[in-house]
Amino acid sequence: MPDVIPVDSVGIITPQIAQFETPLVLSCGQTLLSYQLVYETYGTLNTSASNAILICHALSGDHHAAGYHDMSDKKPGWWDSAIGPGKTIDTNKFFVIALNNLGGCCGSTGPSSINPDTGERWEATFPMVTVEDWVVSQARLADLLGIQTFAAIVGGSLGGMQALEWSIRYPDRLKSAVLVASAPKLSTQNIAFNEVARQSIRRDPEFFDGNYLNNETIPTNGLGLARMLGHITYLSDDALGAKFGRQMRHADYQYNYDIDFEVESYLRYQGEAFTKRFDANTYMLMTKALDYFDPAAKADNNLAKVLSQVTCEFLLVSFTTDWRFAPERSEEIVNALVKSGKPVSYAKIEASEGHDAFLFPIPRYMAVLNAFLTRIANNLTTESK
Amino acid sequence: MPDVIPVDSVGIITPQIAQFETPLVLSCGQTLLSYQLVYETYGTLNTSASNAILICHALSGDHHAAGYHDMSDKKPGWWDSAIGPGKTIDTNKFFVIALNNLGGCCGSTGPSSINPDTGERWEATFPMVTVEDWVVSQARLADLLGIQTFAAIVGGSLGGMQALEWSIRYPDRLKSAVLVASAPKLSTQNIAFNEVARQSIRRDPEFFDGNYLNNETIPTNGLGLARMLGHITYLSDDALGAKFGRQMRHADYQYNYDIDFEVESYLRYQGEAFTKRFDANTYMLMTKALDYFDPAAKADNNLAKVLSQVTCEFLLVSFTTDWRFAPERSEEIVNALVKSGKPVSYAKIEASEGHDAFLFPIPRYMAVLNAFLTRIANNLTTESK
Secondary structure, eight states: OSSSSOSSSOOOOOOEEEEOOOOOEOTTOOOEEEEEEEEEEEEEOOOOOOOEEEEEEOOOOOOOOOOBSTTTTSSSOOOTTTTTTHHHHHEETTEEEEETTTSSSSSSSSSTTTTTTEEEOOOSSOOOOOOOHHHHHHHHHHHTTTOOSSSSEEEEEEHHHHHHHHHHHHHGGGGGGEEEESSSSSSSHHHHHHHHHHHHHSSSSSGGGGOOOOOOOOOOOHHHHHHHHHHHHHSOOHHHHHTTTTTTSSSSOSSSSSSBBHHHHHHHHHHHHHHHOOOOHHHHHHHHHHHHHOGGGGGGOOOOHHHOOOSEEEEEEEEETSSHHHHHHHHHHHHHHTTTTTTTEEEEESSSSSSGGSSSOOHHHHHHHHHHHHHHHHHHHHHHO | OOOSSSTTOOOOOOOEEEEEOOEETTTTTTTEEEEEEEEESOOOOOTTTTEEOOOOOOOTTTTSSBSSSSSTTTOOOOTTEEEESSSSSEEOOEEEEEEOOOSSSSSSTTTTSSTTTTTOOOGSSSOOOOHHHHHHHHHHHHTTTTTTSSSSEEOOOOHHHHHHHHHHHOGGGGGGGEEEOOOOOHHHHHHHHHHHHHHHHSSSGGGGGOGGGGOOOOOOHHHHHHEEEEEEEEOOHHHHHHHHHTTTTSSSSSSSEEEBBBHHHHHHHHHHHHHHOHHHHHHHHHHHHHOEEEGGGTTTTTTHHHHOOOSEEEEEEEETTEEEEESHHHHHHHHHHHHHOOOHHEEEEEESGGGGGGSSOHHHHHHHHHHHHHHHHHHHHHHHH
């Protein structure tokens, strides 16, 4: 719906599909014989293919990070505020890639895709995927695009976990990793919230043990509920308070279970809207990928030991009111990097938005990220001279 | 299941029923023509009826606060650690009353009771009840028991709200109010969590718009889910972490939706156990009573103004890791009391247990409460001389 495309927009973007026919052995032991990944790119890859940035998405994100798909779009991509010519992640300097992860529901192979072996949707039979699997599949996409080494791999929340995994698994394939509002693993409380979200979905009779599309239905009640809960945890108590307080829909209490407080209406709306754009099986998979990520588990829970093998630089950013992945969680990674003698920059940003802050163009956050990436860009120039 | 009743137990207790035939006009405008309250008492009322303490229960509490119902009981009442001869709330000194609130499901008139007008269970037709309604009905119970003025009214969480309402509504009917882990009103986030809990229940097809018992079923999925969510918010992140960490059920990830982490199993168990003892309509009502409580709303949100009319002494207790009703929420009440020049003692207790701490016999908490009540008891003695 932009009347004109803003000058600092990447403009009209057409998603691309990469088809992979090399079998992918997943962490769970199952093998995907073939799969596709949908992705978008912004900016131009330089001749040395050294200026690529990979954007890894969070739980409910996708490949549409910036620009518009057509002029009727009401909104640009989810991180359009940060990606574009002259923006924080400057597409005049960088070639930016954003993809939808395997198991997703926005064009990459996932539970709602057709399983070529059966001719039916995968649904409940789609294998579990992990952060590690995503990183392997992203590396294959990089291969396809002719990118050996990324200038930066950037991600918020679950996206940050992917950037961290890249630094461990393919240390020579990235110059820098940017982890925003992330954590080295989920806390017990994080897992507990995920389990409630999954139970919300599983207990919806329309879920049909994950085979709802094949039963021509959608578990809207359960998925909506999971999103309502998620939403509370993405926002800070203060942000919710500032936005809604105890603002009422009517002059007086209704003394029934309709809307009394505006926050109730907001949550119901958020829940319902989500069910129209997201797949419940994908949501379940993504929460499990979050639960499972724990790179230090393989090394006696010694994160510093795991990180001793990384070679890229790091930027970590956290937000003061984020209680889902609190600053202390980012600091665990920072401290492990420091202990391993690795180069790391860290910024704890004052922000009222809670975990969701990673999606907002908060000036200090954008400035820190831009300064870091500008240095990366300058080093690229130096190196290619 | 006690082989012998401990010497500091109130012993075998028989709940009593008070039947009220005076119509009760509720906040919602509806009138209950008759109703009953189930209650227990511990200790002996002195001749001047000045040594009574009222215990107000929280969301899922009841009248069985101390002692055993019979020798086959596996556990004593929910606050047995604090109530008994020689205990913090000393039944050698005080006559302690605990009741099940109106709308409850443990013997007092509530949604699962028979509506005498129809001969059927009330269920969804049971009127909304508020903290104010509870306090009015508690005052009628006090009248029946010959108690004009309580030595103390004590409550944790939602129970603290009742004690606060008592101090405002019947200032001459209590000498002291003890509010533990409480708040002057819910925050937006609190309301949001309650709304998710209610939606969990309402979206369960077995809920039948609240008429499930009349349909010979129970919304176990929804009520269990609500309890799982509630449980997470009652505990601190640290407490959950200390209890379960990322402890796994099996040596390896299962890559399915069964139990991977022990915390998942714990939550499912807690949810299921709750559905066997609690009524979903009562849970819904209690969450609404929480949402609605806001005594300052009647006075331009000026809590100090509302509290200018109180005459009792106050003790407030909060717990450092309580994030449902954080210490700041208790401090709002403390500050308003100080502003109004009212006597108030306040203790913020170091405790890892989160909101649930109010149920635990944490030594400093028990010591503070005991010191406060001992002084109250001594003053009673002085007055009666």
